Amino acid sequence: MIEKIAPAFTELGEFASVSAGGSVCFATDDFFATCENMIADSEPVFLADKYTELGKWMDGWETRRKRVAGHDWCVLKLATKCVIRGFLIDTAFFTGNYAPKYSIQAACLTPTEESLIPERDTCMGSACSVNEMEAMNQLNSHKWDEIVPVTALRPGYEDTRLNYQKVLSDEAYTHIRVNIYPDGGIARLRVYGEAKPEPPLPHHMVDLLSLLSGATCQGYSDAHYGHPRNIIKPCRSQCMADGWETARKLDRPQVIEANEDGTCKLPGEEWAIFKLGFPGRIKELCVDTAHFKGNFPDSVKIEGARLSHDWTTESAVRWTTILRPSKLSAHAEHWYTCESEPATHIKVTMAPDGGISRIRAFGLVDF
Template sequence: MIDNKNVPAFAELSEFASLSAGGSVVFATDDFFAPCESMLSDSEPVFIADKYTEFGKWMDGWETRRKRIPGHDWCILKLGTKCVIRGLLVDTAFFTGNYAPKYSIQAACLSPEEEALLPRRDTKMGSACSECDLERVKQLRSDKWEEIVPITALRPGYEESRMNYQKVLSDESWTYIRVNIYPDGGIARLRVYGEAKPEAPPRDQLVDLASMLSGTTCLGYSNAHFGHPRNIIKSNKGETMADGWETARRLDRPDVLEASEDGTLKVSGEEWAVFKLGFCGTIKEIFVDTLHFKGNFPDSIKVEGSFLDEEWSETKPIHWFNILKPSKLSANKEHWFPCNSDVISHIRVTIAPDGGISRIRTYGLVEPNIF
């Protein structure tokens, strides 16, 4: 369930550090109590009171040993794609007497030659980086990378204090970040929110215009009770229902359902989500996947488009035209719909009456020289 209380606007954007977004750990100074990869896990952190390993208490996140040598711990993460970072979430859930007291974030875009310097990552609980790997990574001079979050205090992982949001004031694009913790300790989850900034594909290349990797972002929605609509533009297959967009059951649905002539149900309500495409273009085919949604898929879906040369607003009148008319959906299934749109910059996805979908793809051609 999505809790929007005290959540900043940037957290509505796409996320690029988690494993499902293509994020990965390429280096960490220490993985003693819990390996760094756990910090990028897509699941909510959990606490198991009586779970221990040979190295100590099992924790769901990244936790380093109590440092007894000079320095501080840090890691380098590769983001899912080149992106502008608008904000971060450092979640210290369940790290109460062992959370990292402070952190900072640095960022860089690495060349292929620089990426070749990164050692092979060997994830292993109870370990620390070797001197050889450390010397190799030092050639990247990551301690001199652009600081996008200065040294900032973290709060302990109690429910009321675990969510540490931080806005980032930079319009630069990055592919890697360095996460510094001072001097040691644990972080349950790290999320990096922003906008993808890929290179424009060739005009004749069919691409998914609605992919987060194309720079698409979710601007607004009517309901996200069980899952956020930004999930449906991820590039991977959906992992679970929680990894899709799912709304609450509408309370205005009819007591007895009836079918229209086209086979869709007669309902008075519907749910919607609006997306700004990373590239303007024309859509030729739409793919809708209801994977994992077996007893809670929508009855139907429609997709509309618009070309906007200004910011979208829920209160501003916009002319939407049909790209995909209301079309029946089935449980746990891939659906393909041919279409042929005009040049558009935004789409509105509407499901009726409610329910969930796992992914949507809008395959089309980029229109160059717009914006």
């Protein structure tokens, strides 16, 4: 069966997927399925009767059967410079055509080095050209740091598809090279870690809660349909699955009544705690319920705290109100001005349950 408890590193931010800002820079071969599929946000699917003129349609990156010297590989640009803590290599539905082994290398490229990468022209049925390979050879990517040695993969059956790999390096990287030996397919690749951005300029407003600023989710009460780490991704969500959504509370009353301020009289709440990318004073908040049309929360409350350690190690966290409980609506951005005390962490509380797609917390860094 599929491993029920994922490693702790999967609670961290994810930096390779499209919604996080990851992209494919180069691939040696895209014959059966292009490398971009490997970083898609959606869960992989299998369509038994779907074929292309090249062969079986597969939801992942799949190269042709190697009939020349070498092995296949690709280079991915991560959403931002980050310390990588672990990977998930998902071989879902690649049962007789999965890559038998893989390894991963990483580098922190300068703008000059990055400019050597040829423009990517994604096309199924293609392979890289001689000129593209010569351009990539200037990067010497085969000499990048090896953060995952050659490791066997398991086939994409339901009980063996999830291949987790912990990384022990504390170096920060911008790009990774994924090697497969010698060919085959991978359905999805996820890269978990911690962003290491450059400090913003003084008096420059930044989104302190953005994944790209280094924010991380450190705890939550419920994530039945969607993990709260989704709400700090840099781009707007494309569907409900790309947000934080909880289960419906079972103790909700049979008949709903309203308070004088328009919020509903509903018991219970759900919460998530985030460490900000930089300590700061929050000036403006945006709570986005995009795609949550019949399942948005009734209201949201946001609190802040300045902590010297992780919130779980503090003996008593004193949360101060940044945004009092405020009524929400369906599929909309809700903007609020505020003036918070300096904070390192925020607590988002929704009442009683439901879904939020994104939250932005713009403010000034306060070291």
